[in-house]
Amino acid sequence: MTTPVDSSAVVDLLGALAYAELTAFDRLAEDARLAPTLTGRAALARMAAAEIGHHCRLVERLEELGADPSQAMAPFVPALDAFHESTRPSTWLEGLVKAYVGDGLATDFYREIAAFLPDPDRALVLEVLDDTGYADFAVREVRAAIRADRKVPGRLSLWGRRLVGEAMSQSQAVIAEHDGLAGLIIAGTGDLSGVAKLIERITGAHTRRMKALGLNP
Structure with a gap:
C-alpha cells in the first residue's frame, strides 16, 4: 500500500521531469x-516530438495540482543545464550515447521514485518515461559504427563513463537541495540501506546499457 506523499514532493518531481x-x-x-x-535525422525528429508531448502532459498535471509549471521547473534549471553544458556531444555517436546512457540513467532514477507515488501521478510518470523507440535505434547505430571502425568502442566507452559520473553528481546535488525529494526517497526505500540498493539497481541498469551498445562500462 502506498503511503501518503507530500504534495510539494510530487510537484518537485513533476517539475524536474517536465524540465528534463x-x-x-x-x-x-x-x-x-x-x-x-x-x-537518422527523421528518427530523432520524431523522438523529439514525443518528448515535447511528454512535457505538455506534465505541465497539464502540474496545473491540475494548482502549481505554476514555470515555477515548478525553475529550481531544476541550473543543475540540468550544467549537466548538459558539461556533456555537450561533439559527434553524432556521442549524442546517441548521451541520450541512451545519460538519459537512461535519469529515467531509471525517476522510475524508481515513481513507485513511491500514488496514482494518477505514478501512472503519468511511467507513461512519459516509456521508451520512444530511441533505445533500439541507438543500439543499432552505435553497433554499426563499432563494426565499421575498431577505434569507436574505446572513445565511446570513455564518454559513457564520463556521462554517468556527471549524471550521478548532478542527481545527488538536486536531491540534496530539495528536502521534499530527499524525504520521498527515504520514505519510499525505508532507510539508507534501501537508498543504497536503489543506487545499485540504477548502476546495474547503466552497466547493461553500455554492454548493449557494445561498450565497456
Missing part, C-alpha cells in the same frame, strides 16, 4: 542536425 523532457526535446532536435543520414 523539455531539454530532451531541445537536444534531440539539435542532435538531429548531426545525423549523417536523412533516416
Whole structure:
C-alpha cells in the first residue's frame, strides 16, 4: 500500500521531469542536425516530438495540482543545464550515447521514485518515461559504427563513463537541495540501506546499457 506523499514532493518531481523532457526535446532536435543520414535525422525528429508531448502532459498535471509549471521547473534549471553544458556531444555517436546512457540513467532514477507515488501521478510518470523507440535505434547505430571502425568502442566507452559520473553528481546535488525529494526517497526505500540498493539497481541498469551498445562500462 502506498503511503501518503507530500504534495510539494510530487510537484518537485513533476517539475524536474517536465524540465528534463523539455531539454530532451531541445537536444534531440539539435542532435538531429548531426545525423549523417536523412533516416537518422527523421528518427530523432520524431523522438523529439514525443518528448515535447511528454512535457505538455506534465505541465497539464502540474496545473491540475494548482502549481505554476514555470515555477515548478525553475529550481531544476541550473543543475540540468550544467549537466548538459558539461556533456555537450561533439559527434553524432556521442549524442546517441548521451541520450541512451545519460538519459537512461535519469529515467531509471525517476522510475524508481515513481513507485513511491500514488496514482494518477505514478501512472503519468511511467507513461512519459516509456521508451520512444530511441533505445533500439541507438543500439543499432552505435553497433554499426563499432563494426565499421575498431577505434569507436574505446572513445565511446570513455564518454559513457564520463556521462554517468556527471549524471550521478548532478542527481545527488538536486536531491540534496530539495528536502521534499530527499524525504520521498527515504520514505519510499525505508532507510539508507534501501537508498543504497536503489543506487545499485540504477548502476546495474547503466552497466547493461553500455554492454548493449557494445561498450565497456
